[in-house]
Amino acid sequence: MNLAGWAILALVAVVTARAASTPVSRESSAAEARLDAAVSRCTEFSELVSCAAALSIKPNDPRLLVAEGDALVQLRRPGEAIGVYRNAIKSGAVQDSVDPKIAVAQGHRRSLLHECETEAGPAAERACESAWLPGAPDEVMVFKRRGLLLQNDNQPGASLDAYLAAARLAPRDRDVARAVVALSGGADRSDAPTLTARGAALMTLGRPADAILSLREALRLAPDYAVAKVRLRIAERAVAAQRRISATAATLPATSRKSAAQDVGAFSNEAPVTRSN
DSSP states (O other): OOHHHHHHHHHHHHHHHHHHHHHHHHHHHHHHHHHHHHHHHHHHHHHHHHHHHHHSSSSSSSSHHHHHHHHHHHHTHHHHHHHHHHHHHHHHHHHHHHHHHHHHHHHHHHHHHHHHOOOOSHHHHHHHHHOOOOTOTHHHHHHHHHHHHHHHHTHHHHHHHHHHHHHHTTTTTTHHHHHHHHHHHHHGGOOHHHHHHHHHHOOOTTHHHHHHHHHHHHHOOOTOOHHHHHHHHHHHHHHHHHHHHHHHHSSSSSSHHHHHHHHTTTOOOOOOOEEEE
């Protein structure tokens, strides 16, 4: 091949390479432009949707996290805002500049907590939702109160969800367990996780035989559901223990039966516990 031929081949290669890289370059430029727009709208206008979009590309960016917290405060969601502000500090934001924002959010949250605990109706329910702060000492109280308000507002499905969240945080709370059992008895919520939560609540209330029925139904629907398997084993051991104690009590003198009967229903309801987030 002569020199002219080699030159033509080289030119074709250059053109082909440029053509191949152009879509990628354009796509990259478009992505950068979208990111810049999202960052701008997040930081300048505290637009929550834009903050979420920007953080999906630049997670844990302290400036974006602070802006997201500002957006949540503006939307009257101070509980979530406090958590976001704290994450911003962990990610490198200047604590001295974020702490005053946290203090303002905490003030708003206290007002909402008071409304959540003392008022009734949809406004109080929204106050509970807005005051929710994951990991806070009052988190269980907020879920319980929200569950009660939703139940009184004839929203059993949403009420059950609130009580289930409380049960995950406080599995030994008998008030929560009673609410879960009462609200999970209908056919509308016959999925494996709900049936398993119902079984756990029945165990908390000292009703392992009833718990077994619920847990077996959960495993019928989802045979590989590990949590249900664990809880079923616990319930079966509790029933076996009850039977042994009852059999022993039947052979004891009458004066000893009362003491033995008090032990019936003693069992462990230990199982993996998860927190809400």
